[in-house]
Amino acid sequence: MNAADLLVACLEREGVEHVFGLPGEETDDLLFALRDSDVTFVPVRHEQGAAFMADVHGRLTGEAGVCLATLGPGATNLLTGVADAHLDKSPLVAITAQAGLERLHKESHQALDIVNMFESVTKWNTTIRDPDIVNEAARKAFKLAEYEKPGATHLELPEDIAAQGTVGEPLPERGPVPRPRPNEDAVDAAADLLAEADRPVVLAGNGAVRARSSDQLREFVTEHGVPVVSTYMGKGAVSDANDHSLMTLDSGDGAAQDALAAADLVVAVGYDIAEHDPASFHRSGVPIIHIDSEPAEVYEAYDPAVELVADIAHSLDALAGRADAGFDGAWFDEYRERIVDRVLDADPRGNAPFSVDGVLPVVRDALGDEDVLVSDVGNHKMSIAQRYPTYAPNTCIISNGLASMGIAVPGAVSADLAVDGNVLAATGDGGFLMNAAELETATRLGCSFTVLVFRDDDYGLISAKQQRDRGQSFGTRLSNPDFVAFAESFGVNATRPETRDALETAIGDAVASDDLELVEVPLVSRGPNQ
Known part of the structure; x- marks a missing residue:
């Protein structure tokens, strides 16, 4: 050896x-x-x-x-x-x-x-x-x-x-190292803060999904009447069908931020500040309970009053067992209604060019609750984060730490190998062509997922920001190949729907198929820039 x-x-x-x-x-x-x-x-x-x-x-x-x-x-x-x-x-x-x-x-x-x-x-x-x-x-x-x-x-x-010889042997694989239980004094301090609050809000981050603590989080918010707002990477920690879900930051015409602004206590569960800058949503003076496996980063805009640094699930159980009876949830009903109305208000446009917001309800209907959507980074990611209801942990994969373009197609390859359900890669034209060659890898492996390519011939997220900040955009326009012909050259089934009915049929058939499928979705173009 x-x-x-x-x-x-x-x-x-x-x-x-x-x-x-x-x-x-x-x-x-x-x-x-x-x-x-x-x-x-x-x-x-x-x-x-x-x-x-x-x-x-x-x-x-x-x-x-x-x-x-x-x-x-x-x-x-x-x-x-x-x-x-x-x-x-x-x-x-x-x-x-x-x-x-x-x-x-x-x-x-x-x-x-x-x-x-x-x-x-x-x-x-x-x-x-x-x-x-x-x-x-x-x-x-x-x-x-x-x-x-x-x-x-x-x-x-x-x-x-x-190439050198060795007499070594693999070390035994060990089970997960048990994570510590929370400090009792910290649990008491957190329970005291909860008892003093009238309008607490849970902020569910990446760790709430990653640490497999979603069951405990769901029980906590349901039993105590506490609303929960998720980061983009915390989607699905609590099902968006749950009446306590205020979905994600930025969703519903700013309703989630409004709820956080109205809160008198934030319970941050598995939240990393790399996911979303707390300065954009946290109101100064409102205390924070930090529940995570590591201490909070030092940041003026995120300065927890109490830190439960331990296994997240154990911490939630301990806090739930020490907390008083539930809160009156009527205060956040208005925010929930605004968010649901916004998410369900699909773009009425019937034919191409479509909008991402108008396409997402079709995607949601086509995918089951346990199916996996892997989002690339771009303008469409914002819509997916804010307007794609997610019902189970790890079923909406969004990169929001590094937030790198090009992740969707290769990510869908490994997702297809790892999960039993359907997989859909949602990507813009910019991110798609960064790693589109992995379609060949997918066909060689016999993968059967769907690639949804939103085409607007633009680096749309940057263009939108430039338009918002400067009233014009520069350096963002693209030209693209015929994505249908491109996919077919790899042996991938592909279509470009031009009507609403054709869109619904194309996405539904692609998700249900046992083959690798690509659906090109023409979007409203922002026009030329220089």
């Missing part, structure tokens, strides 16, 4: 089913070890796609997704997806090759200081300089990637070390 064989044996021991990546000369030992293993190597078309696949796998399953790249440009191409996992708190293990140790002390072909490059976007990363430490390094990479708060880790394996 050489070091590469041992590393792959460690992946098997960790329960890894897929490694997403690109081959390279320096990864030969790893690739042939993978060939002879129970782990499936998935060659992709760009390393960024591989990292996004691993990222979304981790987000959906709680188990680290794995991506592989060679040295130099392979490693640099991984970086965006690894950074996305880092800021979105998604467990991911990145593996990169490196030149032999004998040439790393000098300028050398394709040799970069990859470990230092990855330092700011990982929880931990290292170079394996001894074949006998592979087992320890692999176990540590997975343990840290998956432990709350999860994130990315990175292993660099030089090609000469990969």
